Amino acid sequence: MLKSGRLNFLKLNINSRLLYSTNPQLTKKVIGIDLGTTNSAVAYIRDSNDKKSATIIENDEGQRTTPSIVAFDVKSSPQNKDQMKTLVGMAAKRQNAINSENTFFATKRLIGRAFNDKEVQRDMAVMPYKIVKCESNGQAYLSTSNGLIQSPSQIASILLKYLKQTSEEYLGEKVNLAVITVPAYFNDSQRQATKDAGKLAGLNVLRVINEPTAAALSFGIDDKRNNGLIAVYDLGGGTFDISILDIEDGVFEVRATNGDTHLGGEDFDNVIVNYIIDTFIHENPEITREEITKNRETMQRLKDVSERAKIDLSHVKKTFIELPFVYKSKHLRVPMTEEELDNMTLSLINRTIPPVKQALKDADIEPEDIDEVILVGGMTRMPKIRSVVKDLFGKSPNSSVNPDETVALGAAIQGGILSGEIKNVLLLDVTPLTLGIETFGGAFSPLIPRNTTVPVKKTEIFSTGVDGQAGVDIKVFQGERGLVRNNKLIGDLKLTGITPLPKGIPQIYVTFDIDADGIINVSAAEKSSGKQQSITVIPNSGLSEEEIAKLIEEANANRAQDNLIRQRLELISKADIMISDTENLFKRYEKLISSEKEYSNIVEDIKALRQAIKNFKANENDMSIDVNGIKKATDALQGRALKLFQSATKNQQNQGK
């Protein structure tokens, strides 16, 4: 009798699993996405009545953050490179060592940048993948080893699509609204490129907000501590941001922001790699530095152990960097202490100090006026960073904030504000860079200063400098330098068709508009003769409107194919689970059921189905495999197994009598 009860329990367990299903529905839920240089995270508002209920969405491997890595499996489709299999997140990271040329990480440092950018040129020397110049717009693009060229926005859109899919599976709803975070110091091109990535991924990006601002939202949303001045020190994988915010009565007002778009954990890793190489060469004089740096596999392995050592030294005082067979059968074992790491990276840490002081100055605030300092980004776990921050502000940073998750939570809260779910909370962000135009001699004339609250609009009146001049050329720049050549050109506005008049008489109204995303629009109108001519400059984001439309069309064309493959995968996964359950039951109760006449037949069928499933997994793209047949056979097999158990139970009861 006891055994019979146990069998019933097992049946229920099997059936409850089979009954699971998902009904995707259209929703107005807004997800917050922290699109980080190294890691990304997604969050949402669980309970609209509780503004503190922002929750992280776990990915399909149960992790709360996802590596910001996209890889292409060049072997999966040698003939057609547009059909290559893509890997995202941890799956991409795991195969990095053996496919480093086609594994794209830290692409956030390239998004929205020109190929000739100084930072891009620097990255070309250290990245294992290939950075190429897009001939049509001069932007930095990425190339796989077999020649597929993608923009950083496209790479980011693959990651965002994965995050969107993960969210939909987690929530059981269709998700198409999102708020995405960017570094506070991102300029207009970088912001627009980030928005484009969301668009390519099928997301309607309601807002692009700054990472430190999102962190402050997450920190300050608690009513008990929602008033005061806070500083957000954000040192992530690739960027550094410092923001000063004033929180009062539900209004989060950014007073000042500053930072360095090219300073982060990756730079720390590179310092450690160089140290290891120096040590290794010192111990093995016959090996040259060039031999090691040119070997991509070796360099990738060195990077991995460097990152691990850096993380270890956040917890312990001393660690050993051990790596067998580094190069030419030589081994590596390098001890490293926390103090040594601090000394090595001191120049990098010191680079964060000037932006902090500038932000405090811009906000007209003394360090002692700050009520709370919160740390964001994985690098802030480094003890030396914390001590530097403590020295800067004269107080210990608040340690209640999770550096990896708080940005995504804040983005979800901003999504709630925009969708109306969260009321009585408002975020007032600022433009991080000054907007101006080129005037005589290449001088930069500021029009909208940095730290101006967005959205902001300003109209300037221009006129002609030459009699009969029929057009004006207005170059819009973004940056802080006194000469335009040191700042970034946002757009080139040419207004033509002006009525010829003596110089100084035409009235040309030029309006500069920075929207809430920090994206700039410029329009011009000439009214002296009663005419109005408007030209709106859409910033050069690396992808033109036509290119975006084409890419979206391609994604739509592939959607049916992708859905079909996903359905097949789901069917096989379910069959796999059922077969595993049946195998385990047979193994556990072998003595009980092995005497049944159907036992040997069922065992053979289990093996055959197991082989079929294994065959499918090895050839996922082979559409000739009958997935439905496998599933039906599995269902039938399970029915036969249940009958077998019933028969065995019955026989045992008879024997008991």
Place this chain on the structure above:
Amino acid sequence: MPGHELEDVINQRLNLYDVLELPTPLDVHTIYDDLPQIKRKYRTLALKYHPDKHPDNPSIIHKFHLLSTATNILTNADVRPHYDRWLIEFLRKTNDIERNKLIQKLEESESSTIPTTTPHPDLLQIQRHGELLRKLKHFNLPYGDWKHLNTQDQENASQHPYYDCSTLRIVLDNFLQSNNKSNCLSHLRNQVFITLSANEIYDIYFSERNNYSKDDSIIIYTVFDTPITAQHVFRNWSSGNLIPTVKDISPLIPLHYYSDFNLETELNDDIARLVSNEPILLD
């Protein structure tokens, strides 16, 4: 850069204290103890007017821009004194202008007053006549019988060139006791106006109010061939040449149409009593 914003604000004549719903200061501030108040007001209004709170109203962004501009200027220690100085002077001038306009309006209204003059004597006479008519109207007393004409007899008027000028209202004894036109016409020609030839009496018509079976007298409108004939008949009657069966003769048209005629008409006793200044004794 706030200086440029200040120039825009002054050009637009903006009161930034109104924008932030704060009281306007009466003098230039040199000690800014109200900065926290300004910031608090800015946050309250931002929470109310920020575009994020009004996704369906794109134009609300202008209101938010104003809030930002106002806060930037009033919290800038270098710019605010200039703004306050301008605003106070601007408001003073504005108030002076309004006061001057008011004074001017008052003077104009005073100078435009027209002094009253003594009305003309004829006006007094006309007013008394109007008063008389109002009393007649009040007591529903008829002034002439023209409202009760018999419309069926109007077709004869188109043939006679001076129909109304040749008509006399005649009150007769009701001996016929009927409205037979031919009998009455024969009676007038043979019995009443025996001195006139037959063709001098052109036509007759009866008053609508005649009650032929009960009244002692009836009213007959007699149309003579010419106005001269009518005047002749009326002149004889008024000079005392009474006709036995006739009680009264009066012209249809107003009396002053007879330019050479003088008559001191006496109202009958009932009317004279009603229109006199003596109080009327009611039942």
